[in-house]
Amino acid sequence: MSRTRRLLRREITYSFAKEEEVNILHQLSYYDKQNRFFSHLNHHQRWIKNIVAHHLNLSSPDACHVSNVESWLHGSFNVCIPVTVCTRSAKQVILRLPLPYRVGEEFMPGNGDEKVRCEAGTYAWLQENCPDVPIPGLYGFGLSTGETFTCLENLPLLYKWFHSIRRRVFAWLGYPTPSRYVPHPPKREQGVHFNYLLLEYIEPSRGSMLSDTWTDHQHDIRLRTNLFHGLARILLSISRIPIPRIGSFLIDHKGFLILANRPLSIGIQQLENGHIPTGMHRDCTYSTVDSYVADVLTFHDNRFRYQPNAVNDLGDCVFQLSSLSAMRTISKTFFQRELRRGPFVFSLTDMHQSNIFVDADWNITCLVDLEWACSLPIEMIRPPHWLTSMGVDELVLSEYDKLRTEFMDALNAEEQEMAEKPNSPLLSDVMSKTWATGTFWYTLALSSPSGLFTIFKQHIRPLFCTEYIEEFNLIMPFLWDRNVGRIASHKLSDKKEYDRQLQQEFGVESPV
Known part of the structure; x- marks a missing residue:
């Protein structure tokens, strides 16, 4: 047993x-x-x-x-x-x-x-x-x-x-x-x-976590409007200041604030915690969008290489390799060349419901847990993915788009009220274009090592290929790396050994 x-x-x-x-x-x-x-x-x-x-x-x-x-x-x-x-x-x-x-x-x-x-x-x-x-x-x-x-x-x-x-x-x-x-x-x-x-x-008098009331009141239009306008003001305040490179700010040994750390994300530390090298050194910052995207794709590749249970079977292996090959091939089609060298803007990448404190009317009173904030390409700034209470790889386009549109209306309204002339493209224009072109889905996939494959299959691949899927999966894996057959065999062996160790840990007898 x-x-x-x-x-x-x-x-x-x-x-x-x-x-x-x-x-x-x-x-x-x-x-x-x-x-x-x-x-x-x-x-x-x-x-x-x-x-x-x-x-x-x-x-x-x-x-x-x-x-x-x-x-x-x-x-x-x-x-x-x-x-x-x-x-x-x-x-x-x-x-x-x-x-x-x-x-x-x-x-x-x-x-x-x-x-x-x-x-x-x-x-x-x-x-x-x-x-x-x-x-x-x-x-x-x-x-x-x-x-x-x-x-x-x-x-x-x-x-x-x-x-x-x-x-x-x-x-x-x-x-x-x-x-x-x-x-x-x-x-x-x-x-x-x-x-x-x-x-x-944060004293209770100052507010409570949005997650405490989100499930019961997410359909209240008045509360949602207050929340969306508050989020929009914060997003505009943070993004109005162009930052010269992609990276994370840190305080150095002498107490100076410097932009000198890799753009630290939850994905990086999750992978490294699983003993998966990301290949992104701590002192690495980026001056172009494509150089950053290339390194992010590399740590997605490394998840496939180093996680022992990365694949379930040969079919899953083929699908993952096809997706990873395609993600690298099509990356240039999702980013505007004129924005290749910026603007880069600061982003609070971990701003979910439990990190947002609100009052009874859902006016934002405090943001907590500011970990994994970094400067990113402006085209990677997105509305919150949790608007429909779904995970990044569970979003239903039609349902999410209704609330995304509502959020964008709030962003447009707040942007028009800003007296100062922006030094960079209007954030609302950029975000609307990334939705129209599918860049939203591409950058969402980049942000999630576990969700990339589902997002690719449901939202990215159909932009390029709706037919000949079998042929697509037959050809694309061979463009991921040389000797892909040997790599696939190695991953299936990894999975077999992982299953054996898992059975041992749970006291399950291996089938004869």
Whole structure:
């Protein structure tokens, strides 16, 4: 009889595990790793108190009370530890740490620090360039190297004056200005180092997660109109500033905000967490659309090469290779040549319902979890995919287009109200064209290693080929790489070995 095994959020049996497209063998280790990591954090409550007191400039860490493990909030990639600060006016803060077993730290050491640096860079960029976008306060952050950075406002008085004057002098002289996050080591060596962000806690009076009310009220036109106009204003505010390259902002060792990191995405860290190389180095930024698209297609190729259960059988292998070959062949038809070198605009790529706080009328009050924000080609900016509560590979064109049109009407209205003349093409014009040409679907497929093949089959391939599908699948795989027959044989062997190990993990006897 097969065993039931524990994943992070559910139990799973072999009958379900064998149908999953993700690497379940890898995910079976998460639950134990989570317990060990949480226990390790809990045993270092003194460190948590010290680091909170350090960033808030408190006289004593004893003013900080760390919540019980049962009250910790954890999603797919982070754990948030509420800490109550008992001073004259008690308040809560959130210590947010990336989960090392979910961000690829084992396979790519430094991924946790990269994630924290880039998220801190996003806070700094938005605070400096888009003060109208509501986000939590970032009090400080730290890296596994022991480096810590504190927000200028929370520094000791003399330190604050010095760095305020320093920023002004740099600005007067025309030099790059240091960010508001200043290298600020603790007075005492902590002995243990985690990467983290210390964030403002969003009080219930400020709003609640959109996901709490989305299912019940998504069909309320008044609420939806308020939401869409709020999203449109945020999108326009962020995209009005052209950015010179494709990449992610980070805060460097000296506290400067720089555009020097690869465009970090959820797809990159998911793949690297699955021990799949992406081939995209951390210091890599892009000056052209086609060079970026080529590298994104490469890590889709690498998923096929390195994930042990990437294919189910020979037919599935042929279909995937056909899709990957075609995606590379047709890429140039989806992007306007005149936009090849920009404009590039900042994008919050993880803005789903649980990361949007709203009031009772669905006016946006705060955006949280700013991870994986980066500058992207303007043609990769899309309306949210979750408008119909479907996954990226489940969208029904006719149903989605109704709400997409409604969102675009809000975007057009907000864009017309902007007094300033844009320095780049109208965002609404670009987004309308990407929908009309199918670029919307192509860029959506690029963003999803797991959803690419379904999106290609349903929405991209029909733009080029509605007949001779059998012939298409016979020819295209041979254009993916040389010796494709040997590659296919290797992938089928990988799947056979994966199935054997999966059966072993669940105590299932292999058929004779």
